[in-house]
Amino acid sequence: MIVVMEQNATEDQVKSIASRIEAMGLKATVIVGTERTVIAAIGEKRGTFKDSIESCPGVSEVTPISAPYKMASREVRPEPSLIRVRDFAAGAGQVGYVAGPCSVESEEQLMSSARAVKAAGATGLRGGAFKPRTSPYSFQGMKEDGLKLLSAARDETGLAVFTEVMATEDVDLVARYADVLQVGARNMQNYRLLEAVGKSGKPVLLKRGASATMDEFLLAAEYILNEGNDQVMLCERGIRTFESHTRFTLPLASVPYLHRRTHLPVIIDPSHGTGHTYMVHDLAVAAVAAGADGLIIEVHPDPSNAMSDGYQSQTFEAFAETMKRCRKVQAALAEE
Incomplete structure (x- = not known):
């Protein structure tokens, strides 16, 4: 249920309603927007909840949340969320x-x-210190030594560090070094891991599973949000289809669809979404044109000798050109 407070509701009234909801055995989350304050009441309470709350001072109305994902829904937070980490910003008009x-x-x-x-x-x-590989004989990453290098790179450049965490027992370790914890496609429905990154308090980049539906994707995000962590970004990195001309099929229709359903920022991964370096530039530009809140792109100094995914990694020069084109599209959209 959503408790919509009156525009002139006091802070004490908001706190009182939240306490009343908690006393009923539900979880109360207060969301302050530019136009209204709402309180999301999450749980299985039935019966007289609506009547007992709607009559309280400061309450405008009580409405049910129709979406199966509650905290991720636009019904709870109609305004887009902005995730800001160091100089990185995504959502609410910002492109990271x-x-x-x-x-x-x-x-x-x-x-x-x-x-x-x-x-x-x-x-x-971005940079993987722990690498999930299809073959156990492939390079698995430098682990903590890799995390230390990422931290050193951040210290020099100021860039926010995005890196993947693969297991619940590694969350605390990775969180010590990283600014954003990435949950990969293979772990999208690893619910214990989702709960653990939610409890970490760190921003999370959640990648869509290769065969996951949109509802499954958003419900995975709900696990993180339900732990009180509202700093979640959704990453569309392509899905598995019958096509073979690309590594995965990158559905850019995900951007407007997710923007309609959720307030969470939507990041596009054109590297995994295509699997071919020559396609990354055009799909990155198209993603910005479609309204994506950010891009995550693989870049390597020598792609032909990369230890993983060199075939979809851009050179430094190619990435610079992609950035120039994306910025032009972003500026053109801002002028509308």
Whole structure:
């Protein structure tokens, strides 16, 4: 249920309603918007809830939340959320650009990448320290040594660090070094991991599973939100279809659909979404034109010799050109 407070409701009235909801065995989340304050009452309470709350001072109305995902729904928060980490910002009209190598391989590789993407205009640095690989014999990442290199790159460039966490037991370790915890497509429905990153208090980039429906995607985000962490970004990185001309099929229709359903920022990954370097530029530009709140792009100093995903990684020069084009589209949209 959503408790909509009157515009002139006092802070004490809001606190009183929240306490009353909690006393009923429900979870109360107060959301202060520019035009109204609402309190989301989450739980299984039935019966007289509406009547007993709607008659309280300061309450305008009580309405049910129809979406299966509650905290992620536009019904609870009609205004778009803004996620800000250091100089990175995504949502509510802001577009954030994250770039860097698929895997952290060495100090030279990471530092040169960080400097290059920073110079091109990125505000976030991606890099995998723990790598989920299909084969157990493939490079699995540098683990904590990789995290230390990411931290050093942040110290020099100021870029916000985005890196993947794969297991609940690694959340505290990764959170010590990273600014944003990434949950990969393979772990989108690892509910214990979602709860753990929710409890971390760190911003989270949640990637859509390769076969996940939109409702499943948003309900996965709900696990994080339900832990009191409202700093969640949704990442569309492509889904598995019958097509073979791309690694995955990147549905840019996800951007307007998710914007209609949720207040959470939507980030597009054109690297995994295509699997081919030559496609990344055009899909990145198209994503910005479609209204995406951000991009996450794989960039490597020597893609042909990358230890993972070199075939979909841009060179420094290609990324700089992509950024120029994306910024032009972003500026044109801002003039409308």
